[in-house]
Amino acid sequence: MTIHKEEKIWAGIVAAMVVVFLAALAYAAWVIGLQVPGGDVQMVNPQRALEELKPGVREVAPGKYEVTLIGKMWSWFPNKIVLKDPVEVKFRLTSVDVIHGFQIVGTNVNVMVFPGYVAEITWRVPPNAKGTYLMICNEYCGAGHQNMYGYVIIERSS
Template sequence: MPFHGEERIWVGVVAAMAVIFLAALAYAAWVVGLQVPGGDVQLVEPQKALQELKPGVREIAPGRYEVIIVARMWQWFPSNITLVNPVEVKFRLTALDVIHGFHIVGTNVNVMVFPGYVAEITWRVPQDAKGKYLVVCNEYCGLGHQNMYGVINIIRY
């Protein structure tokens, strides 16, 4: 059954849009260099995460930190983090029980945290960042979800 009049126009519009979208994806991938996050994924047994990952804050170099956080209904381990003159913070996160969301309010740090997987994100801390930043779980994780929060305290000298 051949296309008639306006049908040909709409088929052409849809085909042109598909070509434009594919061209935009190709441009973003090859010219701009945007890629989907991925690569090596570290797995950890949820029951052993606290022992294997050893949650806490470690200063790797001046101003560069590695923060390992483990989530469990309804708390973060650790929940109070202090960083002195931070430049870059690498967060490594996992969960013991259900899916959680790690969000530092007022920043672009926002990560879904799955049991058995270690999520990594690097935060380049703005020079003007100082004081207390609220950390919340933004994925509903049960009846005590509203109590799941922590604090990142940034001290500048």
Template sequence: MSEHEQDAIVEDGSSETAADQAGHEEALHVEAPQETASHLHIDRYEAAWIRISVGVLVVFMIAVTISSFAIGIQLPGVYDRINPNELYEPGSPFAEPGLRELAPGKYEAYFRGQIWSFVPNEIHVPVGSEVTFYVTSQDVQHGFKITETNVNVMVLPGQISTLKHTFDEAGEYQIICHEYCGQLHHTMYATIYVEEDAPVADAQ
């Protein structure tokens, strides 16, 4: 065999080897997306739990929305702050607390908690009235809970807490202190009289 023929065979072998390598690399490039796709596969049980989790979140958001706007459930809020030593200052609504009419069917009620009573100890509200309560304490921590309603708030010195409630049914609603505040804690209460012909409160 001549040298020329041997060189031709070597070149053919090199060409085949290069072609094989190129084909192998091309196969790797083709298979790579398939491997990536297999890694992104979500098992049907995982997909089911994802759907359940999303469903629970949606139901929770709907429940919060309905309770806030339709049912009227609300969290107590801090309206403002006030120095307990200034409760009796002229111009302070807590100097002469009570019920005030803002507009027909809308009222605001200021209550001052103190050992061991609420001031005022009673208010009269017309049936169907919406009352916004502003409550503070002049001494220690108290509670402010109106029975048969969702009004329930902590009363702290220096802090004005607020809640709103609409009284749709006539009757007597007790305001009780549900935070222990000393020896006569059990005597600390007031009464809201919801009446058809309740006297009109002071207009502001």
């Protein structure tokens, strides 16, 4: 069996690409510090989520909020969130029935919401953000999907 010159060249190119990809992965992991999501995942019984998680808005420090939202066909609980001079908002979300997608239109907030799992996302609110933002479900969840929306209202004191 004879190995042709072109086969050796292509084998070398493939080997070089593997080395480059592994080097890029190592650089991203050790130098930049990128990691895959993971760690502790909070779970909740979907039938008891409303009682256990107590949906609502809490100011945990000046300008820092924790918002607990629950998705249920076809609405968010609560569906109106008012934030005064927010700097950082930690959203905790779950669903009691099917998969939902949580998005605040015009921002980088976008997360999948699964029944029984509590998804967490932290939003650093831009200092110039104010007004009313539409909060939608961007994952088809049934016949009333188009009615699953709410509002995030950002009020600024100055």
